[in-house]
Amino acid sequence: MKLLRKILFPLVPVYYSVTWLRNYLYDKGLKSSKHYDVPVICVGNLSTGGSGKSPMIEYLIAILQEHYTIAVLSRGYKRLTTGFVLAHENSTPQDIGDEPYQIFKKFEGITVAVDGNRQEGIEGLLEHNPSIDIILLDDAFQHRKVSAKLNILLTPYYDMYYNDMVLPTGNLREPRAGAKRADLIIVTKCPPNITET
Numbered sequence: 001m002k003l004l005r006k007i008l009f010p011l012v013p014v015y016y017s018v019t020w021l022r023n024y025l026y027d028k029g030l031k032s033s034k035h036y037d038v039p040v041i042c043v044g045n046l047s048t049g050g051s052g053k054s055p056m057i058e059y060l061i062a063i064l065q066e067h068y069t070i071a072v073l074s075r076g077y078k079r080l081t082t083g084f085v086l087a088h089e090n091s092t093p094q095d096i097g098d099e100p101y102q103i104f105k106k107f108e109g110i111t112v113a114v115d116g117n118r119q120e121g122i123e124g125l126l127e128h129n130p131s132i133d134i135i136l137l138d139d140a141f142q143h144r145k146v147s148a149k150l151n152i153l154l155t156p157y158y159d160m161y162y163n164d165m166v167l168p169t170g171n172l173r174e175p176r177a178g179a180k181r182a183d184l185i186i187v188t189k190c191p192p193n194i195t196e197t
Contacts, residue, residue, distance in 0.1 A: 008168040016166050019174040026144045033147035034119055038126065039134050042148035044141025046161040046178055047171040051154040052188035054099045057138050061107050068133035069111075073121045074100045075139065076114030084124040087112040099138070118143045141181075142173055153182035156189040 025031040041060065045051040061070055076085065076097035087096050087104040096104070096114045104112040111129055115121030118140055125132060140146065141153060155161045159171075161179060166172040179185060 005169045012166055012169050015168065016175055019166065020177075023144070023174065023178060031144070033144055035147045036122060036126075036135075038122075038132055039149040040122070040137060040146060041134060041150045041152065042137040042140045042143075042146070043152045043154065044137075044139050045154045046141070046173060046176065047155075047159065047164060048167070048173060049159075049171060051156050051159075053139050053154060054103070056152065056154060056186070056188070057136055058103060058106065060136055061103070061110060064134060065107065065110065069109075069129070069131055070107075070134055070136065071111040071113070071125045071129065071132045072100065072103055072136045072138060073118065073125060073140075074112075074114050074137075075116045076100055077139075079114060081114075082116075084113060084115040084117075084121055086124070086128055087114075118146045122146065141178075150184070151182045153179055153185045154188050155185065157187050157191065157194075158189065160187075 026033060043053050043056050045053065057072060064070055074097060077099070079097040080094045085096055087100060091101065091104065093101040100112050100114050111125060111132065113121055113125050115124060118137060122135060125135060137146065137148065141151065161172060162176055164170045164172050166175060
């Protein structure tokens with residue numbers, strides 16, 4: 001795999017340029033993002049692979065659920081369905097994906113849905129339950145068609161985004177400068193004996 005990534009290094013400038021241009025168009029308002037009256041909190045990362053997004057979503061649910069009506073929207077990784085799917089008591093991991101299923105079963109009183117199109121997913125959620133107070137978007141940092149009220153960027157302690165490069169040689173989905181869009185950057189998967197200083 002490492003050899004293949006080295007072979008693909010000439011493609012790095014191409015991928016970098018495409019993702020940089022896409023972000024530039026959004027930053028300059030040449031591509032539009034949709035705003036919603038309901039606050040949207042986006043949890044995501046710059047790199048591929050796990051960075052602790054699901055535990056962060058669960059943490060946010062735990063601290064917000066007592067005071068707000070919460071909905072979670074995910075793309076439903078590895079599910080066998082397509083389009084907008086609302087979780088219900090008979091849903092399976094095949095219907096909505098492992099992590100949305102886990103969240104739905106763990107927390108009572110929240111709405112969980114999956115949709116690869118985040119705009120359509122949000123609209124489906126609000127149509128189903130107009131009283132939703134906050135929508136949590138799982139793994140949506142690159143989904144710039146939706147304007148989030150709060151962007152939370154996660155980066156693992158042993159794999160910081162600023163030490164990486166974009167695909168296909170590195171693991172970054174977009175250039176490191178994308179981190180500037182984050183309102184909050186949280187370092188995850190820290191060793192238990194780390195100091196507070």
